[in-house]
Amino acid sequence: MLELASIFKLKILHQHVFRNTNPAIFGVRVEAGKLVPGLNIIGENGERIGKIKNMQSENQPVKEASEGTELAISVSGTNFERKLKDKNFIYSELSSQQIKNFRKNKDLLSAKELLILQEIENLRKT
Numbered sequence: 001m002l003e004l005a006s007i008f009k010l011k012i013l014h015q016h017v018f019r020n021t022n023p024a025i026f027g028v029r030v031e032a033g034k035l036v037p038g039l040n041i042i043g044e045n046g047e048r049i050g051k052i053k054n055m056q057s058e059n060q061p062v063k064e065a066s067e068g069t070e071l072a073i074s075v076s077g078t079n080f081e082r083k084l085k086d087k088n089f090i091y092s093e094l095s096s097q098q099i100k101n102f103r104k105n106k107d108l109l110s111a112k113e114l115l116i117l118q119e120i121e122n123l124r125k126t
Contacts, residue, residue, distance in 0.1 A: 005094055006034050006035065007032075007034075007117055007120070008030060008032065008035045008091065008092045008116065009032045009090075009091050009116045009119065010029065010031060010041075011028060011029045011089055012027075012084060012087060012089065013028060013029060014026075014085075016072065017080055020081050021078070021079045021080065021081075023074040023075055023077075023078075024075045024078050024084070025072055025073070026073065026080055027071070027073075028070070028072075028073055029068070029069070030066060030068065030069045030070075031116075032067055032115070032116045033066075033112070033113050033116055034065070034067075035052070035069075037052050037053060038052065038053075039093070040052075042091050042093045043084070043087050043090055044087050044088070044089055044090075044091075045123070046123035046124055046125075047083075049083055050076050050077035050078035051075065051077060052073050052074070052075055053073075055071050055072070055073050055074075056071060056073075056074075091116070091119065091120050091123065092120065094117075094120050094124075096124075099120070099121055
């Protein structure tokens with residue numbers, strides 16, 4: 001089994017901001033991919049936002065969320081009002097090496113995950 005990072009794209013649910021900072025807690029919908037805690041996220045401009053600490057749905061901890069799931073995430077190292085208020089989507093942060101690994105193993109990815117990988121690659125170039 002290859003140790004690959006997780007590819008995901010999240011839609012920010014602006015009507016569900018529970019805490020602005022320390023950590024920021026807000027609602028998201030998984031547009032594509034698989035979301036797990038402990039991953040770094042970037043904004044639509046490629047800027048690092050922070051790290052996902054925890055995830056919750058219906059006040060219960062969640063270990064993994066897949067496409068279509070709506071849940072709350074807590075993100076350390078960011079201020080929602082400052083960094084996310086004007087954004088609609090956030091993505092998993094991937095290194096060049098992780099992107100190469102995904103490209104080598106693209107048969108393991110869904111069509112949607114391949115599209116997200118391309119979006120993340122394009123963000124890194126901006």
